[in-house]
Amino acid sequence: MNIKQLRYVTSILAMGSFSSAAAREGVSVQAVSKAMSELEGEVGEPLFNRTSSGVSPTPLGRAFGLRAGKVLKEFDALERFARSRGDEARGLRMGFCAPAFPGIEKFCALIRAVTTRALGRETEVLLTTGETCVEDLRSGRLDALVTIGQLHEPGIVCGSLGTMVPSVIMAETNPLAQKSMLTLEDINTCPVLLSPNFDHFNESVCRAFVRRGMTSELVEVRSVEDYADLIQGHNGLSFLVGGEFLGPMPHCVVRPIAPQDRMPIPICLSSLQGADVSYLELQRALSAMKILSA
Numbered sequence: 001m002n003i004k005q006l007r008y009v010t011s012i013l014a015m016g017s018f019s020s021a022a023a024r025e026g027v028s029v030q031a032v033s034k035a036m037s038e039l040e041g042e043v044g045e046p047l048f049n050r051t052s053s054g055v056s057p058t059p060l061g062r063a064f065g066l067r068a069g070k071v072l073k074e075f076d077a078l079e080r081f082a083r084s085r086g087d088e089a090r091g092l093r094m095g096f097c098a099p100a101f102p103g104i105e106k107f108c109a110l111i112r113a114v115t116t117r118a119l120g121r122e123t124e125v126l127l128t129t130g131e132t133c134v135e136d137l138r139s140g141r142l143d144a145l146v147t148i149g150q151l152h153e154p155g156i157v158c159g160s161l162g163t164m165v166p167s168v169i170m171a172e173t174n175p176l177a178q179k180s181m182l183t184l185e186d187i188n189t190c191p192v193l194l195s196p197n198f199d200h201f202n203e204s205v206c207r208a209f210v211r212r213g214m215t216s217e218l219v220e221v222r223s224v225e226d227y228a229d230l231i232q233g234h235n236g237l238s239f240l241v242g243g244e245f246l247g248p249m250p251h252c253v254v255r256p257i258a259p260q261d262r263m264p265i266p267i268c269l270s271s272l273q274g275a276d277v278s279y280l281e282l283q284r285a286l287s288a289m290k291i292l293s294a
Contacts, residue, residue, distance in 0.1 A: 003075055005039045006068040008032050009047065013065040017054050024154040026138050076274045091122040092277070095142040097133045097151075098241070099195035107242050111146055118282050130197040137272055144277040145270040148241050149204025156270050161283045163264035166205055166239045167256045169249070174235045177253045184209070184261040187216055193230055193238040194218040204265055205239045212263065241265055 011021035012032070022029045040047050047061035057065060094115055096108055108125040115123040128136055128145070134153050136142040145151065151158045168182055176186055192214070194206055206218060219236065221227050230236035231252070240254060256262075271277040 001039060001042055003072070005035045006072055008035050009039070009061070009065050009068050010072060012036070012048065012055065013057060013062070026134075026155065091124060092116075092119065093141065093143050094123050094125045095128040095133055095136055095145040096125055097128050097130060097145055097147045097198070097200075099193075099198050099201060099238075110242075115282060118284075119277075130199055130201075137270065143271065143275065147200050147268050147270060148265060149200035150266060150268055151200055151270045153270075155273050157273055157275075158268050158270040159280070159283070160266045161269050163266055164241050165257065165262045166241050166265055167254050169231075169238045169240045169252055169254050171232045171235065172251055172253050173232070174237075174253075176235075176237075176255070179255060181256045181258045183258040184212065184214055187214060187237060187257075190216060191219045191230060191234055191236045192216040193227070193236060194220045196220055196222055205241070208263060208265075209239070212261070241267070 007025060008021060011024050012018060015021045015024055018032050018036070019029050022032045025032070036047065043060070043064070045060050046058050047064055048055045048057055092115065094111060096104075096111055098104070098107075104127070108127065112123050112125045115121075115125075126142065128142065133142070133145050133147075133151075134156065137145055137156060146161075147158075150160075168187065170177055170190075174190070176182060176190065179186065187209070192206060192209075194202055210218075216237070219230055221230055227238075231238065269277070269282055
C-alpha cells in the first residue's frame with residue numbers, strides 16, 4: 001500500500017470514474033486501474049464495483065476512502081512542513097509561460113525582483129511553454145507558474161494577481177507606427193500573430209479581441225524566421241502584455257491600444273494544490289507596488 005494508491009482511491013470516489021480520476025491525477029487510466037487491482041489484492045476484497053455504466057464504491061471502498069482522506073491530509077501537511085524547512089535555502093523556481101517577444105528577459109527580471117521582495121525567497125525565473133508548463137509543475141521542476149490568462153488544469157490552483165492592458169508591437173516601418181495609439185479599426189488592417197502552444201494567451205488576448213470585433217487574419221507563427229517575416233515583411237502585429245516595462249526594442253515600436261478598445265488581461269499565478277506558494281501574498285505586493293491593476 002502506498003500514498004499514490006490512496007490518492008487514486010479518493011480521486012475515484014470524488015470523480016465517479018477511473019478515467020476522470022486519472023485526468024485529475026495526471027496519469028493514464030491504465031495506471032489507475034493497475035494500482036487499484038494491486039491494492040484490492042492486498043486488501044483481499046474489491047473496493048469498487050465495475051459495471052458498463054461506471055464504478056461505485058463497495059461498503060469497504062467507502063470506508064477505506066474516508067480513512068485514506070484523513071491519511072492524505074496528514075501526509076500533505078507533513079510534506080508542506082518539510083518543504084518549508086528548506087524553502088529559504090532552496091529558493092523558488094518560477095516559470096513564466098508566455099510567447100517569446102523582444103525584451104522578454106526584462107519581464108523575467110521584473111518577475112524575479114518582485115517575487116523575491118514579496119515572498120522573501122530568492123527566485124529564479126525560467127521560460128516555459130504551454131506544452132510543458134503543467135508537467136513542470138506536477139514534476140516539481142517549477143514551484144509556481146506565471147501566465148497571461150487563466151490556466152485550467154486538475155489539481156492546480158490558479159489565482160489572478162491583477163490585470164494589465166495589452167499593447168501592440170510592430171516593425172518601425174509599419175505605417176501604423178506613425179500613430180501614437182491604435183484603435184481596433186487600425187488593428188483590423190493588419191495580420192495578427194497567433195502563438196502555438198500558448199492556448200491561455202491566445203484565448204485571453206487574441207481571441208478576446210476577436211470576440212470584441214477584431215477581424216484581422218490570425219497567423220500562427222512557429223519560428224523566429226516566421227515571426228520576422230510576419231512583422232517585418234507583412235506589416236504584422238503582435239499583442240504584448242507589459243510592454244511599458246520593456247524600453248526600446250531594435251527595429252520595432254510598441255503602441256498602446258486606444259482607451260475605448262482596451263481590455264484588462266488577467267496575470268495569473270498557478271501552483272499545485274497544497275503548495276506553499278500563495279498568489280494572495282504576491283497579489284498584495286504587486287498592488288502595493290502599482291505594477292498591476294486590481
